[in-house]
Amino acid sequence: MTWRLPLAEFKANAGAGNRAAMRALVDGGRQPGVLLYENGRAVAWCAVAPREEYVRLAASRVLAPVDEEKVWSVSCFFVDKKVRGKGLSVAVLEAAVEFARSKGAKIVEGYPQELEKKLPPAFVWTGVMPTFVHAGFHEAARRSAKKPIMRKAASRSKVQDKIKSGAKE
Numbered sequence: 001m002t003w004r005l006p007l008a009e010f011k012a013n014a015g016a017g018n019r020a021a022m023r024a025l026v027d028g029g030r031q032p033g034v035l036l037y038e039n040g041r042a043v044a045w046c047a048v049a050p051r052e053e054y055v056r057l058a059a060s061r062v063l064a065p066v067d068e069e070k071v072w073s074v075s076c077f078f079v080d081k082k083v084r085g086k087g088l089s090v091a092v093l094e095a096a097v098e099f100a101r102s103k104g105a106k107i108v109e110g111y112p113q114e115l116e117k118k119l120p121p122a123f124v125w126t127g128v129m130p131t132f133v134h135a136g137f138h139e140a141a142r143r144s145a146k147k148p149i150m151r152k153a154a155s156r157s158k159v160q161d162k163i164k165s166g167a168k169e
Contacts, residue, residue: 003047003054003075010056034095036088044088045078048096048108062144063111072100072154074110076125089131097135101154109151110137116146 002010004021013021025032033047051073057063065071074096079088097108112127129148137150 003056003073006055031099034092034099036092036095038083043080043083044092045076046092046096047075047077048072048100049075050105051109062147063149064143066109066141066149066151069107070105071107071109071151072103072105074108074127077127077131078125089127090134093127093131093135097152097154105154107151108137108154109140109149111147112150114146114148 022032032049033045035042036044049072051057051065051071054073054075057073057075074093077089077092079092093110100108110127110132112129112132114129129150132150132152135152137152139148140151141149143149
């Protein structure tokens, strides 16, 4: 909820209040992101929504809009520590792009960190640059040395293109 609420409200709702706010989104029929499952258990999460749903982005000079295009934003990741190192960050990011595309998104952008050294996962919750590059994103703007704005066109999926052309896997 950190991007969805003004800072004061996010801090006032710390913990249980923010969990309740997220639950209210889901219970209200909203889909605030995507989950990946392994053996019936959620192991990875990626938040994605139209940029305008993330009110805190509007206040950021570093992450200010690149242009007037309507975009969906990838705002955070989580991969269970038991399954890290298996490429699930890329997989959940690709699933987020596909989800956004299915909802009409034309462009998806994210705000990863470009690291000089490895940091604990808690400090890279917006993702890291190599994840976005591997998923086909390109740098659209940079107003901070370590915080690029990465974009990808949310075009048809490879699977849909194969189905349309009649190609088999």
